[in-house]
Amino acid sequence: MELLESRIAEEGRVYPGNVLKVDSFLNHQVDISLMDRMGEEFYQRFKDQGITKIMTIESSGISIACSTARHFGVPVLFAKKSKSLNIGKDVFVSKVTSFTYQKEYEITVSKRYLGPSDKVLLVDDFLAIGHAMKGLIDICKQAEAKIAGIGICIEKGFQQGGEELRKMGYEVMSLAVIESMSEDGTITFR
Ligand code: 5GP
Numbered sequence: 001m002e003l004l005e006s007r008i009a010e011e012g013r014v015y016p017g018n019v020l021k022v023d024s025f026l027n028h029q030v031d032i033s034l035m036d037r038m039g040e041e042f043y044q045r046f047k048d049q050g051i052t053k054i055m056t057i058e059s060s061g062i063s064i065a066c067s068t069a070r071h072f073g074v075p076v077l078f079a080k081k082s083k084s085l086n087i088g089k090d091v092f093v094s095k096v097t098s099f100t101y102q103k104e105y106e107i108t109v110s111k112r113y114l115g116p117s118d119k120v121l122l123v124d125d126f127l128a129i130g131h132a133m134k135g136l137i138d139i140c141k142q143a144e145a146k147i148a149g150i151g152i153c154i155e156k157g158f159q160q161g162g163e164e165l166r167k168m169g170y171e172v173m174s175l176a177v178i179e180s181m182s183e184d185g186t187i188t189f190r
Pocket of ligand 1: 018019020021022027057060061097098099100124125126127128129130131132133161
C-alpha cells in the first residue's frame with residue numbers, strides 16, 4: 001500500500017534489535033484516516049468470507065482492528081494481556097513471547113465471545129517472528145473458531161513470521177512488507 005509505505009519512509013525510525021518505530025501514526029499517536037484506508041483494504045480482500053469478528057491482541061492492534069471492523073460491521077475481539085480474576089475459568093488462554101519486550105505473557109479471551117460459529121480475521125500492527133499471531137491462532141483452535149485470514153499493517157519480511165504462517169496455510173495480507181532496514185534510517189520495501 002503506497003500510502004503506508006510513504007508514511008513509513010518519512011516517519012519511521014529504526015532502533016536496535018530490528019525495531020521500527022512508527023508511533024507518530026500507527027501505535028501511539030494514531031492517524032485515523034490512514035487507519036480507515038487500511039481497514040478498507042482488508043475489507044476488500046476478505047469481504048466475501050462471512051467474517052463474524054475481527055480479532056487482535058491488546059493494545060497496539062486495537063486501533064487497526066477497530067477501523068477494520070467498522071468496514072465489516074462486526075465486533076472487535078481483543079485478547080487481553082492482563083489477568084482479570086473475575087473472568088475466572090471461562091477463558092481460553094495461550095502464551096505469547098513479546099517481540100518488543102522479550103518476555104513471555106499470557107493472553108486470554110472469554111469463552112463467551114468466541115466459539116465454533118465464528119469466522120475471524122486476525123489483524124495486528126506488526127508481524128515479526130509471529131508469536132502474537134500464533135497465540136491468537138491457538139486461541140481460535142481452542143474455541144473451534146475458523147480463521148479466514150490474517151491482516152497485517154507492517155510485516156518485517158526479513159523475520160520469519162510471515163513465511164511460517166503462510167507455510168501453515170494461512171492467507172497473510174500485509175499492507176507493507178519491509179525487505180530490509182538499518183539504523184541509519186534506510187528502509188527498503190518488498
Ligand atoms: P511477533 O509476535 O510477530 O514477533 O511481533 C508482533 C508484535 O510485536 C506486534 O503485536 C507488535 O506490537 C510488536 N512488534 C514487533 N515488531 C515490532 C516493531 O518493529 N515495531 C513495533 N513498534 N512493534 C513491533
